[in-house]
Amino acid sequence: MSKHRNIFLFRAAMMVVILMMVSGCATMKHFRTSRTVTLEKAPYIHGKLKKATVHKIAHIPVTVDNSQHHLKDKAPWDAIAKDVSQWMTDQKWSIPIDAILMKELESPEIYVGDKEYGDFSTILTDDDEDQDSYMVLHTTNPSYKWRNKIRARCKAAGTTHVLHIQIGRSEYRIRQKDWKGRKELILGTGYRVPVKWLTSLDDPIEVVHFTGALMDSSGHILRAGAEGILAAKSASILESAIGIGKGVSNKKMKKLTTSVRRKDLPGKPLSYQVALQNLVANLLKKKDMIIK
Numbered sequence: 001m002s003k004h005r006n007i008f009l010f011r012a013a014m015m016v017v018i019l020m021m022v023s024g025c026a027t028m029k030h031f032r033t034s035r036t037v038t039l040e041k042a043p044y045i046h047g048k049l050k051k052a053t054v055h056k057i058a059h060i061p062v063t064v065d066n067s068q069h070h071l072k073d074k075a076p077w078d079a080i081a082k083d084v085s086q087w088m089t090d091q092k093w094s095i096p097i098d099a100i101l102m103k104e105l106e107s108p109e110i111y112v113g114d115k116e117y118g119d120f121s122t123i124l125t126d127d128d129e130d131q132d133s134y135m136v137l138h139t140t141n142p143s144y145k146w147r148n149k150i151r152a153r154c155k156a157a158g159t160t161h162v163l164h165i166q167i168g169r170s171e172y173r174i175r176q177k178d179w180k181g182r183k184e185l186i187l188g189t190g191y192r193v194p195v196k197w198l199t200s201l202d203d204p205i206e207v208v209h210f211t212g213a214l215m216d217s218s219g220h221i222l223r224a225g226a227e228g229i230l231a232a233k234s235a236s237i238l239e240s241a242i243g244i245g246k247g248v249s250n251k252k253m254k255k256l257t258t259s260v261r262r263k264d265l266p267g268k269p270l271s272y273q274v275a276l277q278n279l280v281a282n283l284l285k286k287k288d289m290i291i292k
Contacts, residue, residue, distance in 0.1 A: 032140050039135040043189040044112050045282045046137050047223030049214065054284065057094040057214075058159040060150075061085040065168030065211060066109065076253060081167055083257045084272060093280055094163055097153045100146060108219070109140040110211040112226035113170030114204040134173035134204070139213065139224045147219030154217035161222075163280065165212040169248070171204035172228065187228025189278040190292030191262075206232040206247045208256070210275050214283040223283050227275040230260055265291065 037046050062085040064077045089096045100107070115136040142150070154162055174195050177184045183195040185205055195205075208231075213224040232248045252260065261268045274291050281289035 032143055034138065034140040036136055036138045038115075039112070039137055042186045042191070043225065043227070043278070043282045044135060044137065045223065045225030047214070047221070047225075049223050049285055051285055054161050056157075056159045057161045057163060057284070058097045058154055058157050059088060059094040059163040059165065060097055060153075061099045062088060062165045062167060062210075063099070065166035076250070077167070080253070080256055084165075084167060084276065087257075087273065088165070088276060088280075091277070095157050095159055097157050097159075097162070100149045100153075106143040106146045108142040108146070108164055108213055108215070108221060109138070110164075110166070110213055110221075110224050110226070111138040111170070112136070112209070112211055113207075114173050116204075137224060137226075139221050141221055142219050150215070150219040151217060160217055162215050162217065162219075163212060163283065164215060165210055165276070165279070167208070167210055167229075169206060169208055170211075170226070172207050172231070173204045185231055187231060188275060189227060189282065189290055191228060191264075191274075193231055208248050208253070210272075210279050212279050212283055225279065225282055227279040227282075229256065229271045229275045 039046065062081045064074060064081050085096075088094075112135065114134050116134070141147075150162060154160070172185055172187065174183050174185055176182070177194075185193045185195055185207075187193060187207060187209070207228045209226050209228040211224070211226045213221045215221050230248065230252065256272055257270065260271045262271050262274050265274065269291070278290055278292070281287070
């Protein structure tokens with residue numbers, strides 16, 4: 001009787017171990033690693049890359065990031081993303097592959113902006129808090145299912161890496177330019193926008209920007225960052241004191257792909273084209289591509 005009982009207990013214990021292993025494998029499939037780092041200056045980019053390993057690059061269509069998913073009418077944003085995707089494909093930097101249509105929680109996530117706006121101040125270390133930086137980069141790798149799909153697409157296209165670009169809103173912090181008290185907003189690579197003198201340094205400004213990541217063919221983020229396209233008008237100290245903020249207007253957004261231009265650059269190119277090219281250049285470490 002004792003022998004049969006021991007056999008029964010052994011089998012039961014083995015079943016528990018097997019169930020735990022199966023459960024553990026299922027959990028690992030949904031496990032997504034995240035990382036948050038501070039950004040001291042533009043370009044807002046982070047990550048290591050051995051250029052010798054980058055041979056053939058793919059890109060999935062540009063999408064609207066999670067910051068806009070609360071909108072009742074996302075159609076204007078989707079239209080912008082479609083126009084941007086087509087322009088990106090026309091540049092022939094990379095090979096277009098099909099979109100991966102999955103739940104938001106499966107896709108890679110990239111946040112660049114003010115640490116308070118993104119609510120990342122609580123997960124930064126004391127050393128990070130001591131740094132004179134309010135900008136952070138937060139990345140979350142895609143899910144196991146998403147990575148499987150991108151792996152298959154890259155294999156079919158014969159590519160070693162893939163670009164994942166999104167458009168959305170964030171908030172960037174104003175910086176004091178010099179001892180004279182002049183202020184500026186740094187939107188990206190060589191892109192500094194002067195800000196009115198009577199503007200609070202405590203309140204960030206809303207921006208429309210591209211976020212992006214360079215991933216290997218397995219869907220792991222190697223390098224990520226952002227480039228600003230345009231910014232809202234800054235609020236005065238009085239407006240900030242009474243809680244009046246300013247955002248990028250819908251009127252401005254409708255003109256984003258047709259008439260919002262970088263007047264500080266030769267030829268006054270469209271702002272979104274400069275931002276997208278500079279983001280891709282920084283992700284790929286191609287200095288010769290940068291416009292500034």
